[in-house]
Amino acid sequence: MKRILFTIILISAALVSMAQVRVTTPNLELVLRAEKGSGLQVQHFGGRLSDTDLENLSAAGVPNHNAYPPYGFWCPSEASLAVTHADGNMSTVLKVEGVSQEEDDGAQITRIRLKDTVYPFYVTVCYRAYQDVDMIETWTEIENLEKKPVVLTRFDSGYLPIRRGDVWVSHLYGTWANEGRVVQERIEPGMMTIKNKDGIRNSHTDHAEVMFSLDGKPQENAGRVIGAALCYSGNYELRIDTRDTDWHQFYAGINPDNSAYTLAPKEIFVTPELALTYSDEGLSGASRNFHRWARNHKLAHGNELRKILLNSWEGVYFDINEPGMDQMMADIASMGGELFVMDDGWFGEKYPRLTDNCALGDWKVDRNKLPNGIGWLVEQADRHGISFGIWIEPEMTNSVSELYEKHPDWVIKAPERDALQGRGGTQLVLDLSNPAVQDYVFGIVDGIMTENPRIDYIKWDANMSLVNHGSQYLPKDRQSHLYIEYHRGFAAVCDRIRAKYPDVTIQACASGGGRANYGVLPWFDEFWVSDNTDALQRIHMQWGTSYFFPAIAMASHISAVPNHTVFRTTSLKYRIDVAMSGRLGMEIQPKNMTDEEKELCRKAIADYKTIRPVVQLGDIYRLVSPYDGHNMASMMYCSQDKSQAVFYWWKTETLYDDHLPRVKMAGLDPSGIYRIHELNRIDNEPLPYEGLAFTGKFLMENGLEIPLKHKVDYHKQNDWSSRVLHLVAE
Numbered sequence: 001m002k003r004i005l006f007t008i009i010l011i012s013a014a015l016v017s018m019a020q021v022r023v024t025t026p027n028l029e030l031v032l033r034a035e036k037g038s039g040l041q042v043q044h045f046g047g048r049l050s051d052t053d054l055e056n057l058s059a060a061g062v063p064n065h066n067a068y069p070p071y072g073f074w075c076p077s078e079a080s081l082a083v084t085h086a087d088g089n090m091s092t093v094l095k096v097e098g099v100s101q102e103e104d105d106g107a108q109i110t111r112i113r114l115k116d117t118v119y120p121f122y123v124t125v126c127y128r129a130y131q132d133v134d135m136i137e138t139w140t141e142i143e144n145l146e147k148k149p150v151v152l153t154r155f156d157s158g159y160l161p162i163r164r165g166d167v168w169v170s171h172l173y174g175t176w177a178n179e180g181r182v183v184q185e186r187i188e189p190g191m192m193t194i195k196n197k198d199g200i201r202n203s204h205t206d207h208a209e210v211m212f213s214l215d216g217k218p219q220e221n222a223g224r225v226i227g228a229a230l231c232y233s234g235n236y237e238l239r240i241d242t243r244d245t246d247w248h249q250f251y252a253g254i255n256p257d258n259s260a261y262t263l264a265p266k267e268i269f270v271t272p273e274l275a276l277t278y279s280d281e282g283l284s285g286a287s288r289n290f291h292r293w294a295r296n297h298k299l300a301h302g303n304e305l306r307k308i309l310l311n312s313w314e315g316v317y318f319d320i321n322e323p324g325m326d327q328m329m330a331d332i333a334s335m336g337g338e339l340f341v342m343d344d345g346w347f348g349e350k351y352p353r354l355t356d357n358c359a360l361g362d363w364k365v366d367r368n369k370l371p372n373g374i375g376w377l378v379e380q381a382d383r384h385g386i387s388f389g390i391w392i393e394p395e396m397t398n399s400v401s402e403l404y405e406k407h408p409d410w411v412i413k414a415p416e417r418d419a420l421q422g423r424g425g426t427q428l429v430l431d432l433s434n435p436a437v438q439d440y441v442f443g444i445v446d447g448i449m450t451e452n453p454r455i456d457y458i459k460w461d462a463n464m465s466l467v468n469h470g471s472q473y474l475p476k477d478r479q480s481h482l483y484i485e486y487h488r489g490f491a492a493v494c495d496r497i498r499a500k501y502p503d504v505t506i507q508a509c510a511s512g513g514g515r516a517n518y519g520v521l522p523w524f525d526e527f528w529v530s531d532n533t534d535a536l537q538r539i540h541m542q543w544g545t546s547y548f549f550p551a552i553a554m555a556s557h558i559s560a561v562p563n564h565t566v567f568r569t570t571s572l573k574y575r576i577d578v579a580m581s582g583r584l585g586m587e588i589q590p591k592n593m594t595d596e597e598k599e600l601c602r603k604a605i606a607d608y609k610t611i612r613p614v615v616q617l618g619d620i621y622r623l624v625s626p627y628d629g630h631n632m633a634s635m636m637y638c639s640q641d642k643s644q645a646v647f648y649w650w651k652t653e654t655l656y657d658d659h660l661p662r663v664k665m666a667g668l669d670p671s672g673i674y675r676i677h678e679l680n681r682i683d684n685e686p687l688p689y690e691g692l693a694f695t696g697k698f699l700m701e702n703g704l705e706i707p708l709k710h711k712v713d714y715h716k717q718n719d720w721s722s723r724v725l726h727l728v729a730e
């Protein structure tokens with residue numbers, strides 16, 4: 001990688017009395033005041049400033065807040081950092097020592113080194129400002145040059161003051177099978193905390209990403225929005241403190257709960273990145289910034305189209321066998337799919353994995369189910385002209401497993417106590433703080449890939465939380481490092497896997513959507529949004545998830561009805577139309593489908609291939625929210641050059657004499673002329689505007705009427721209605 005050092009500015013008191021540091025992307029600017037010997041202060045975060053504005057910025061009114069407030073400087077305030085120094089002093093006072101700016105691989109890196117006024121204790125506040133996308137990442141490097149260890153009891157990644165007014169926060173919450181629900185609330189005085197303490201996965205419940213709408217109630221396509229995403233795979237804490245000042249104070253970082261960290265002399269503690277963006281085009285504008293940044297920088301293979309797959313889980317669960325797998329491969333191939341993924345249930349010798357209560361860790365094929373091994377399956381996939389993928393859960397074991405019999409010391413458990421066990425009554429988490437366990441986990445992937453180099457896809461699952469606190473590897477006085485060391489170990493393993501297997505596609509699954517976070521995505525190509533594949537609930541979950549994550553990363557599968565989680569029966573057309581708004585796949589037993597259903601899927605897969613670049617690489621415009629009570633939802637993707645778009649419309653409730661809004665489109669070229677073609681059509685008659693053309697201006701000002709019902713034969717009528725329109729500019 002070419003590194004060009006273009007500026008190094010070392011600020012000395014003699015040089016300037018007040019130094020403004022500009023951290024900029026094409027449309028985004030963070031301004032700091034970094035005067036040597038003074039505290040580092042934030043002056044502006046938002047759109048780009050002109051030289052004139054910059055010159056007069058202070059007079060206009062700036063927060064003048066410490067950019068990384070340590071505890072002990074002004075104790076009643078919340079802090080980003082709390083340190084007990086080697087001599088027991090619990091206060092820290094940080095002053096600017098120097099600033100450097102350099103270019104690194106297309107990004108501007110700013111590093112501001114702060115030093116405690118008394119102790120040889122340093123914090124470098126770092127910013128990476130991308131030059132191709134509007135995102136600034138901030139993190140800190142905390143360095144102990146004291147003679148003895150210090151203890152960190154808080155270690156945020158970043159801090160941002162947000163001017164009060166009518167500021168609303170949008171964030172995600174949920175649980176297993178209900179991930180990514182949107183909640184939007186006005187920020188009122190008091191402390192709001194968004195946190196996770198799962199230990200292993202971190203996005204089933206709250207999410208480590210938020211958006212702040214600065215101009216009142218959040219709007220999708222208007223208003224100023226600040227977006228923030230903590231890029232971490234473990235426990236986090238985001239705090240919004242609103243007190244007797246004009247500013248909301250936003251703090252984000254690793255959750256310090258039960259995680260006091262002893263920092264040895266000369267050790268540097270690097271916090272995860274907090275990514276910050278800003279848009280004046282509403283929530284969807286901030287989402288587009290997140291998505292572009294993800295595809296270009298934070299998602300494995302972020303700009304490569306994903307294959308259309310069939311996953312075996314909801315189709316056969318643990319009932320894996322050779323003829324069954326071969327049949328599923330033949331079926332997905334015949335529908336135009338490109339990949340088959342064999343899920344849980346294929347392994348276990350001494351303890352065959354017939355259900356979820358054994359064998360994790362024993363990654364040897366169950367020869368009773370698959371006498372010819374994985375190699376045979378890969379060959380069959382090849383014969384069908386598709387690729388092959390496999391499920392593993394490498395961080396876990398069961399107390400009923402050969403691995404546990406051999407290495408009981410590898411599991412996480414409290415000293416002197418029996419471990420609480422998870423799924424199946426026997427599941428346990430392996431201790432990734434232990435380098436021997438890291439080698440073992442790397443070896444699982446390495447072994448499978450060495451034996452079967454043509455495996456194209458790995459579904460990496462993680463179905464347990466850290467419910468026991470205790471490492472059998474870490475020393476007694478470092479037990480509070482477990483949460484952090486686990487994720488360092490996880491990162492080290494992922495680095496090794498990616499160094500050796502850069503091309504394999506890896507899905508992050510964690511009992512569904514437990515690992516939708518930018519801590520893991522640099523190593524993973526996508527995540528499983530939820531174990532709940534019900535199309536109606538998926539509209540809500542995928543809507544929320546799309547705030548921060550691009551469609552290319554959101555695995556979205558067509559499944560059977562009644563749905564296996566909510567037992568709702570939706571039409572196949574509706575399930576297809578929802579799944580086609582993400583990374584399309586299937587999670588069904590094709591053997592149980594009628595020829596007509598297979599034909600509908602075959603056509604949908606063919607159509608998806610034509611729109612795949614627009615969906616997976618395009619810009620999102622959310623139009624009508626399923627949360628707004630309009631009994632419908634609508635969104636669209638536009639290709640970056642605006643030459644194509646895909647418009648989705650889903651009815652979410654059916655009431656007689658209902659009057660749904662006419663949806664105005666967005667993101668089109670106003671002067672472009674777009675021809676309309678309906679995909680996945682089931683109606684006996686085409687839509688009145690099928691094959692006709694309209695200007696982008698007309699479509700964005702007026703939209704098109706969408707009939708509430710499908711015109712199908714009487715016996716085929718049901719209460720589900722949805723449309724997918726493909727718009728192509730002439």
Ligand code: GLA
Pocket residue numbers: 313343344356391461463509510511512528531
């Ligand atoms: C988890 C995943 C599912 C499936 C099962 C297999 O629940 O979320 O998709 O892989 O494990 O046991």
